[in-house]
Amino acid sequence: MSERKRKSFTSQYKTKVALEAIRGVKTVNEIAQEFGVHPTQVGEWKRELLAHAPTVFETKRGPKTDDPSASPERLYSEIGRLKMELDWLKKKSGIDQ
Numbered sequence: 001m002s003e004r005k006r007k008s009f010t011s012q013y014k015t016k017v018a019l020e021a022i023r024g025v026k027t028v029n030e031i032a033q034e035f036g037v038h039p040t041q042v043g044e045w046k047r048e049l050l051a052h053a054p055t056v057f058e059t060k061r062g063p064k065t066d067d068p069s070a071s072p073e074r075l076y077s078e079i080g081r082l083k084m085e086l087d088w089l090k091k092k093s094g095i096d097q
Contacts, residue, residue, distance in 0.1 A: 007037075009037070013035075014045045014049075015049065016035075017031060017035050017037065017042055017045055018042075018045040018046045018048070018049040019049070020034075020035075021042050021043070021045070021046040022046060022049065022050070028042050028043060
């Protein structure tokens, strides 16, 4: 027997199918047949879209105050790496601390 590969759908495709289901113009079976997915999958994507809909507009506009590159863990690890490098260079060059 040949193994079937699972289909992978993009988020845009899932959103399109879920929005079609939310509109309610067609039945779930019609939508599933049109888009080539199982009716259960259509219902699952619809529930997921409705569950996450309130969070869509929660983010504020404008520049972000948090700089992900300035996370404390990353900065402390960089300081440690630079300190070790400086100590090694001082030792190799013969400069006393």
